[in-house]
Amino acid sequence: MIHFKPYYAVIFTSSQSKHTNGYIEMANKMELLAKQQDGYLGMESARDSLGITVSYWESLEAIKKWKQQSEHLQAQLKGREDWYNWYHVRICKVEREYEFTKVESTI
Template sequence: MIAVTPKPPYYAVIFTSVRTVVDDGYADMAKQMEELAKQQPGFIGFESAREEIGITVSYWKDQTAIANWKNQMDHVLARKMGREKWYQSFKIRIALVERGYDFEK
């Protein structure tokens, strides 16, 4: 589903990843993090897709909201587990969305 976002400016956190073959609890943790992120002040929405690589884009009101999410204790634990067993590699990019438009048939 495409996230509903407000009029810019706001921020996008782009998480691009390559998984390992280990699945041990990954889907459950991903769902928990999705639900937890939705509860964070400043969270706007997210979009995610996975094939050979995974791309998740989360949208946030400001950089403070992003920093607070990064430091949220359950998220810290999930990131640690990701490094230890679920991800071969990943990259995070943070971007300011200055303009946006859409189309719907």
């Protein structure tokens, strides 16, 4: 039996504006900074016409501290002023997970 402890996911969905100067650098900086935060568990991200970043956290308190982190606050402001047409944030409790990995045949 696998023991599983629930955790939280912050789902950040966004549409970028035409003004993306400095966006990639800031996104990379925020990922490095998030990894240093207590309660951070990981991150997954994809961008096409719609961007989706999901970060994983041990607790709601860890999420709240990340949202209020000073450099992250500056990035949020820059995002609203320049980088995003809109964004939507969802915070969810993950109570169960599973995955599939295809194993290639060696024959």
